[in-house]
Amino acid sequence: MPKSYIKRILDARVYDVARETPVDRAELMSRRLGNRVWLKREDLQPVFSFKLRGAYNKMHHLTPEQRALGVVAASAGNHAQGLAMAAGRMKVRATIVMPRTTPQIKVDAVRDRGAKVVLRGDSYDEAAAHAAVLVEKKGMTYVHPFDDPDVIAGQGTVGMEIVRQQERPLDAIFVPVGGGGLLAGVAAFIKYVWPDTRVIGVEPEDAACLKLALERGRRAVLPEVGLFADGCAVAQVGKEPFRVIKELVDEVITVSSDEICAAIKDIFEDTRSIAEPAGALALAGLKLYCEREGVQDEDLLAIVSGANTNFDRLRYISERTEIGEQREAVISVTIPEQPGSFRVFCAALGRRNITEFNYRYVDKGSAQVFVGLSVVPGGEDLARLLQVLEDKGYEAQDLTDNEVAKLHVRYMVGGHAPAGLDNERVYRVEFPERPGALAKFLSGLGQHWNISMFHYRNHGAAYGRILAGVQVPHGEKGAFEQVLAQIGYRYWDETDNLAYALYLGQRDS
CATH class of the missing domain: 3.40.50.1100 (Rossmann fold)
Structure with a gap:
């Protein structure tokens, strides 16, 4: 019976090498969710993991x-x-x-x-x-990583510390799940001491072996396992952990990779520490639980289980964070291919913060624009925007949940200039990043010159950067650059740039 784990946990020999990690109040997250959110900091262990x-x-x-x-x-x-x-x-x-x-x-x-x-x-x-x-x-x-009573008991000391460190029982504890050893150990101790506290496992939706086992009433093997949260990339929950979990754990929640990325950012903003994807699983589940249940003024704790991730993976995590928080939408919009159409479209978006703008001239009919922009979480704001664009005569598609668009297409919009695109000049522009700065640039260009290529991405830096192709007839370069000077942003003429010639300019016939 799971009660047999209590003595095992109390007698567990861990502190020769492990430390008792703190439980920190996540102040920013608490205010945002309207609950008291706590983080059990297992990322602070000597090996940065429980x-x-x-x-x-x-x-x-x-x-x-x-x-x-x-x-x-x-x-x-x-x-x-x-x-x-x-x-x-x-x-x-x-x-x-x-x-x-x-x-x-x-x-x-x-x-x-x-x-x-x-x-x-x-x-x-x-x-x-x-x-x-x-x-x-x-x-x-x-030495099994999770399917062993001594290993489970060692992980259960996390639950023992939580009980010792909290002034009163928590309303819910969220625990990341791979093979189930941590969840089984924590649940065994917590449910013995605080039987009314909800213990909730959290899995990546592409590695949800516990969810599968609970649905079938027995352990089963996932045909495929996602590797983003590599610390929880397990195809089958452990036999011994499952025996404990099915009796004691209240439920299991699954979260997406984007939601995990958002939770990594949340942990960083509250602690200035960077959790690995598996380490942020529990907080991602906590956030989803709050949204689903509408709970307020409760004590909720997430175990930050680890902080071992490659530095270069942070590029991907940062890219997906805003979408994971439902604060960025990705849309595709068809606009007329004519001078001034960019400016008119930008005005239709209003004062929204544009995070990305990708476009390449194709023909004289219409233009397909790939746009990333900030929205209010919840979905209603994006729905209103799409309706506004439709009312103004634009054809717009929501690509926010389209993996191909987010992973690949956003970086592939472009290609060589088609035949018949005359007088294209290329400028690189840099400006202080602030709301309305992109609209100022487009408005400043007016309607005299046609934009044939456009790339902009807001990276959260102090300066925004644009690469734009503009059809400037011979003899009008001076007038065009005078307009750029009036806008007041730094710019460079990159028409003769080798990279542009190789990948974006017109091919020699």
């Missing part, structure tokens, strides 16, 4: 003979670091099998702690299959 707890507790329970033969594990990274640190502390040889998709920062961290790393397969399950081979061949002890 996994150290379960790994060390399991190592502590091994016999001297088992330690002498060495240990092996399969892990996407965080369990690997925890086991490597635990093995190093106990002077035990450790071999870690990691999927080839594991972020390099995690691979390097495991090697730096003295463990041998073997990269095998593209998922946790493929890595685990190879680890099983090593156990059979070499007699090593397999």
Whole structure:
């Protein structure tokens, strides 16, 4: 029975290497949601993840003979670091099998702690299959990342600390789910001490193995597993965790990658720390729960489970954050291909903050414009905007949930200038980023010259940057640049730029 875990958790040996992490009040998130939001900061562990707890507790329970033969594990990274640190502390040889998709920062961290790393397969399950081979061949002890009572008990100390650190029972606790070890351990302790507190698991919607198991009433294997939240990329929930979870956990919530990205930003704004995608899962679920249930003035806690992510992944996370918060919409709009049509269209958008504007001349009929712009979360604001555009005679499509548009098309709008596009000159423009700055530029150009290419993206920097192609007949360059000077933005003539010639300019006939 799950109650048997209480003594295991109380006796768990974790603090030789792990630390008791704080529970921080997320002030900004609390004000936004109208609840008291707390963050359990497991990202502050020595290996930047809670996994150290379960790994060390399991190592502590091994016999001297088992330690002498060495240990092996399969892990996407965080369990690997925890086991490597635990093995190093106990002077035990450790071999870690990691999927080839594991972020390099995690691979390097495991090697730096003295463990041998073997990269095998593209998922946790493929890595685990190879680890099983090593156990059979070499007699090593397999330290499972989640499907082991000692590991679960070690992770359960997170729940024990939460109880000790809070003045009163929480209304709900949100726990990230991969294989289920953390959720099982936390639920076992929390439900024993605070039976009325809701314990809610949170999974990526493309790796929802627990949701599948609960729906079917038994464990099942996902045919495919998304890898964005690599720390939770597991195809099947653990047998022992599921036994505990199905009895104690109130529900499981699934969230999208965009919602995870938004939660990473939320954690950063409240703590100035950067969670990994799996580390922000619980907060993403907490936010979705508040929206769904409409709860107010409650105590809600999310476990920030880790902070191991590659720095270059932040580019993608930042790009998707505004959409994840429903604060950015992506639309495609058809406008007339004629001088001044950009300015008129920009006026139809009103005083909205435009985050992206992509366009390339195709023919003399109409123009297809790819636009990103800020909206009020909830969907009603975007619906009103689309109706306004329709009323003004524009054909507009919402591409906000279109993965192809968000991942690829937004960067591919363009191509070489078509035959018949005469007198195109290219200018790079830089201006202080503020609402209305883009509209000022378009209005300043007037209706005399036709815009044949346009790219703008608001990156949140102090300065905005535009690359524009404009049809300027011979003899009018001076007049055009005089208009640019009157607008007052810095500009550079890039008509002879090699990159423009190679990828955007007219091909030689």
